[in-house]
Amino acid sequence: MCLENIEEMNEKLKKTILLADDDPDVIFQVKHHLERWGYEVVAVESREEAERYLEGACPDLAILDLMMEEEDSGFILSYRIKKCRPEVPVIISTAVAAERGITFDINSPGSISWIKADHYLEKGFRMEQLRMLVNLYLD
């Protein structure tokens, strides 16, 4: 097998991450790192755009900002993903919780029943933190 074919195959095997965030700087930075770690990234800036993508495709992992067009865009998207593909892991990222005194704590059994997501990531996270999390779900 020649080198080109191997690269082509690797491209095909690359796992796809849906990244939805209305902050273009978050998109730029997170996309950059995810790609460097070898993932294919579909980046969108709104729930609407994400839903259009989800109509025809399914990512291997989704990283969703909580507040986009609505205060709970991330939850809506997560719900849509889980409804048809419950095995796709979803990470919800937000800067809202801490300041508003809302603790979602997705990892507690009480919350898991209503928040249909696998992990909750507070914004301002370090990239190593994200890498560990992505590895956990995808490798």
Add this chain to the structure above:
Amino acid sequence: MKTLSILVVDDEPGIRSGIKRILAGHRVSFPFMDDDYIFDCREAASGEEAMAMLEESPPEILLLDNKLPGMDGMEVLEIIRQRKMDIMVAMITSYASLEIAAKATGDGAWDFIPKPFTPAELKASIDLITKQYFLKKIRRTMKEEGKKIRYQFLSVLSHELKSPINALEGYLQMIKDRELGESLQEYDAVLDRSLQRVDGMRTLIMDLLDFTKIRLERKDERIEHVNLSERAQMALSTIKPLAIQRNISLRYTGEETYYNADPLDLDIMLNNLLSNAVKYSHEGGSVEVSIHQVDQGLEIRVEDSGIGMSEEEISQLFKEFVRIKNSRTKGIDGSGLGLSIVSKIAELYGGHIHVKSMPEKGSEFSVILPVS
């Protein structure tokens, strides 16, 4: 229908049962209250007995005779005051002694009922106390809501400040780790974005200062006879560089108009309205400012040929930190405070702001200021 509990404290059994009988069928209803109130009376024959009942289950209203065997009414009142018990007290003074009545109302009693009283007089007193009780409840809710709003404001603010800081930190980390290679040129986009975020933060802080200036009681207010047309032209020249960049034409119409106000307030309003008009216009669009006399006073109108808004978006518009997010507003920066600042200032002068808008046609913001 709601029930308020009343404790009647009097050493004369006839008075206690009389009050109970009069109030048994009494109902208080005011047009401004959602509910009617009825009453449930309990009795105590002495100050000591009253204290025991107050501790066990405090009533909303206490009808308290002053002349009691043992501990007298004034002493009971004093204890209620010291313990900050939340009870509305009306003193029953056995003879219409103004001295005791004055002392009691000074010590926290709401009302006094001179003995002997007719059923109508008793009912009138109870009506008054119920009204006060209702107002007290409203005041308490208002205070709590005020706290909630302040808390919300601060929490949203810290969120709005955190996003640019996170973005900057991320970019600095990328530069530090040479994420984009060794050549400085590769970082141009990152540096541009960082500068933009710093700019955004500055705008937010400036807007916030304007906002707190409005919120706080202002002591440095200086009202002048301001040439409004001149101010409008100044605001236009401030926004001109951005308008040129986006190829938006600016126009001013209207006669020379004067208004008595703090010139700073007028500048803040004009600058906010104009920068919105330019920001939310399509390239090549137009923005027009006009100032006219109208029936109610003076109208400052800013019209643009911009992206416009739907009815639903307009209803969200004046909330603090609300920025309309949709595909048309993508890439437009702002603090989300501008319009709430404008409407607060207008209110300060007894005026108001209203909006007409059509998606993809444009918006028209009018500030109406009454002539002082």
